[in-house]
Amino acid sequence: MSLQTDPQGRLRHLLALEGLPRATLEHLLDRAQALAGHAHGGSAMRGVLAGKAVCTLFFEPSTRTRSSFQLAAARLGADTLNFDASTSSAKKGETDADTLRTIEAMGVHGFVVRHPDDGAVDALARVARPGTVLVNAGDGRHAHPTQGLLDMLTLRQAKGADFSRLKVLIVGDVKHSRVARSDLHALRTLGCGEIRICGPWSLLPGPAVLAGCTVTTDFDAALDGVDAVMMLRLQRERMESGLVSSLQDYHRDYGLTVARLRQAAPDAVVMHPGPMNRGVEIADDVADGPQSLVLRQVANGVAVRMAVLEALLG
Amino acid sequence: MSLQTDPQGRLRHLLALEGLPRATLEHLLDRAQALAGHAHGGSAMRGVLAGKAVCTLFFEPSTRTRSSFQLAAARLGADTLNFDASTSSAKKGETDADTLRTIEAMGVHGFVVRHPDDGAVDALARVARPGTVLVNAGDGRHAHPTQGLLDMLTLRQAKGADFSRLKVLIVGDVKHSRVARSDLHALRTLGCGEIRICGPWSLLPGPAVLAGCTVTTDFDAALDGVDAVMMLRLQRERMESGLVSSLQDYHRDYGLTVARLRQAAPDAVVMHPGPMNRGVEIADDVADGPQSLVLRQVANGVAVRMAVLEALLG
């Protein structure tokens, strides 16, 4: 992890939660918790990044994640530059590294990068100038560390800081999910008592990803007594590529309904990274029900991204 | 109108001009008039929305209207977030309500919403959190209240505050026009002396919309002695769907030329919401002539939007 931390163990970039020391992860969560109260306005934090520029450099479009980072940066007083590198006009055959170096040369020190390819943000961090800071906003199926952090913050607010007593279930397309990978690393680092994984075989990853998890294709069995259910979005492309037979079948087998949720602990919480496919992986009355923390996750996302930008650039 | 105003009659959202009390409407116009002097720069108003975020949430693209709101918000010191919900990547099957709630959860309290469907902004106002404020920036053919307000401000500057002596003519595709509907409600509320409506039968709406108006398909007759001519944009889709035979025919019958304008009162003013189809609904020498208030309308648009954002969020 020398790419992500300096020799003194300080964070230089946020590329992945894998290998991030527990103290670093918990410090970011503590800071995000403190910032959550400031996240919705006010000018107290405007000086933190005043005069600095943060570029959202997206090689794959994502309006939601970009907006969350943009608001976080604005609340810290940064100038934000949205650079859409996914359109052909922006790229014109330029390498990703040249795109990064060009914006660096314009005097931008902070980059929030989304990329369709696994490891692409690490590769950019390797060619960045000293002093340039990268935050991975999702690369391929590899990592989405700020999503992992905001999920942990949300869990901690609901269930307390001692994760050793928690049973957490992750459901759905774990195979293609950078969210699941980042959540798994964070849950392990925080000492989660039991991690269960559930989905159809066609959407489960190999054993390396699942190390230490209880794995099943039976959603009802998996739900038994869990404290938190983390639902994943089903990309419609999975149907087109034949990994899932139909949305109806998927909902029948892996859709979270109120009836199913009764098998979890009575105070179990439900999470989803959004955007939700209502009626597919999650039923309306669960999404909008009292156990849903979906909007709390979104709110925590801004606080977590403020904490990360502050730690790296402040 | 309980959706739009609170029990004390204060404005909570701006969804439509229909039903808005005359005092509220005139107060907004007075405030916009006062702000018009500040609208083009300076920092006097920067504190009004400092630290607050305004999201332009557009389910249908519109660069002009978005820019006008964006400048208005910036001049009040707000952070602005442009969220383009019209591209498939942004939506990914998410419901409109979930999109709104997600950005709300990020700590955004002000929304400027454009939508292709009638009533869609009202529907979003119904699911918004208490404290969230929505401004309708145009929904289907239903309403475009800030356009109505800026048209009234422009008329008032030109003709004085007493509308009872005014004869106002609205010309063109009234059937599909949210601008015309908002203008009609505002003109009635302000006690306009006579409202005339003119256009081909195929582009005139039903009697409910036209209540109290003098309706004709004869443009020359309609122009006689009017104090203001409000031209509407002819969407090119009307040709494709057969409602208009050709641009040439439309111009011959319903295009405003200098010769035709002579039938109006000598000091009649000409308005158009833009963008103009020169040579179709309006001739160059009218668009650029001394009676045209087209650019004054645009300038007033920023002032009106500042007044609305200040009233709702300040």
Add this chain to the structure above:
Amino acid sequence: MSLQTDPQGRLRHLLALEGLPRATLEHLLDRAQALAGHAHGGSAMRGVLAGKAVCTLFFEPSTRTRSSFQLAAARLGADTLNFDASTSSAKKGETDADTLRTIEAMGVHGFVVRHPDDGAVDALARVARPGTVLVNAGDGRHAHPTQGLLDMLTLRQAKGADFSRLKVLIVGDVKHSRVARSDLHALRTLGCGEIRICGPWSLLPGPAVLAGCTVTTDFDAALDGVDAVMMLRLQRERMESGLVSSLQDYHRDYGLTVARLRQAAPDAVVMHPGPMNRGVEIADDVADGPQSLVLRQVANGVAVRMAVLEALLG
């Protein structure tokens, strides 16, 4: 040049470097040099354009140039409005002049305009209101004055202010290049000792453009003893239209390699306006080598644009 300067010789717009007095050009370079130290952050310059709005009005997409101007404007404290006039939804048949006038009417005084057509920015300057300021960010193959200025600043930093001793070579698709035209005007104005032009006949412009230059199709001969090599980007469209047989052939004949560069003066510098086609007009080890000033050009671009905006709007 009365369009560009007022009767007192002060700059009103920046439309082209052609005809710009040497004193004006050098003053802009001096100011950009002074600003270069401030260009990467800090708040010292934030008051220069505080409360003013700068619109990037792009009739042709260009993320890099737009970003450079956007950062320059932000560092001077301006509000920036990005208006993408290249999408059909933005235009809706509106004339370019009406688009400009509409944004002017919103209270925007500064415009950074890119356009696919030669002379289009001059045409807009002719219809702009007094007090409105236009910066040409590239129009057709006509001019790209801020690129010319940043190239001169970069050359001056490397080689000193006395251009009379310099041999400068411009290589590639000069015919279609607004960058080359602006560089040529600036080099002549600054009294460059020798200007050489090299490229295949199919990509060389007519004699009017090349006045005073040494012209050759032999790259190796052209390189002999030059102090600076300015490479131009090869647009892939040139292949499709048959002006270039293949990328491989082009690289063999006109690609700058380390071996070729040895024919230039030992301390020769290499420049490229970006984005680079690595392996086509420039080899990796030249692009990333010690003689390359490519990223310095990008950095200088922000400083030059700050100087231009300050001179016109400050």
